[in-house]
Amino acid sequence: MTSSVNIGDLGLRERKRRRTRSSLVAAARRLTLESGLNGFTVEHLCDEIGISRRTFFNYFPSKEDAVLGSTAEELPEEILDDFVASGRTDPPTPLIDALTELFAEFGSRLTISREEYETMSAVLHREPQLMPRLFARAEAKSQLLIDLIIAREGLPADSPTPGVATSVLAGLARRSLDEFFADGNELSYPDVIRRNIDALRYLFPSSPPEAASGLPASNQDPS
Known part of the structure; x- marks a missing residue:
């Protein structure tokens, strides 16, 4: 057993x-907003924090x-395993319900503050070349979710x-983030x-069962 110490x-x-x-x-x-991405180095950043270059690369590539x-x-x-397993219960949890809970769980783990959100928006405005990296991260997470849905369904x-x-759902998540950090929001x-x-x-109050096959309803055999 692991000790309390x-x-x-x-x-x-x-x-x-x-x-x-x-x-x-x-x-x-902060350094990006002050000097731009090309205005400081990893060594400069390490000096600001008081860590070594080697330590820096333990955190970021x-x-x-x-x-x-x-x-x-x-x-x-x-949590990801539970999402997949929820499609195999009797009766299975509807996919939209399972996705709702998955996104809510992910959102509950947000560690960014309103100030950090606004700072990040300002950074992206100043250095738009960072956007492809942001999109690549989002794409990796999207592929993970696609794979989970395929396995679940x-x-x-x-x-x-x-x-x-x-x-x-990714579009709704981005919209929800903007609303969450909007002035006056208490949710x-x-x-x-x-x-x-x-x-x-x-x-979209209901979807035809045929949609799960990946084919338009008109292509299904009605017999």
Whole structure:
């Protein structure tokens, strides 16, 4: 069994790791706004935080990645496994319900503040060349979700359903983030994303069972 001392030590190390990571991201964004991406080096950033170059690369592979940072912790494997398993219960949880809970769970793990959100928006406005990296990150997460939906629903790899679902929900997630950080908002992110998905349900109250096959209803054999 793990002793309480070891558990405390792990907690302490993890808190220190997160503080260092957060400090690197904040400093990288501040320097970017002050001098532009080309106006400072990794060594300069390390001096600002008081860490070695070697330590920096334990956190980020590049200066650009430090600027982009991360808005949320990765979802634990058990949560992703539960999402897939929810399609095999009796009766199975509807896909839209399972996706709603998955996105709400992801949103509940957001670690970005309104100030950080506004700073990041300003950084992207100043250095738009960072956008492709941001899109690449989003694409990797989208592919993960597509693979999870395929596994959950038992769909063929070329089915359009997972990609469409991922694109729609990703758009709602971005909209929900803007609404979450809007002045005057008092709702949690999970509440905002659930409200927006409810609006989607209103627009599309039901879907024909044939949609799960990935083929238009008109192509199905009615017999």
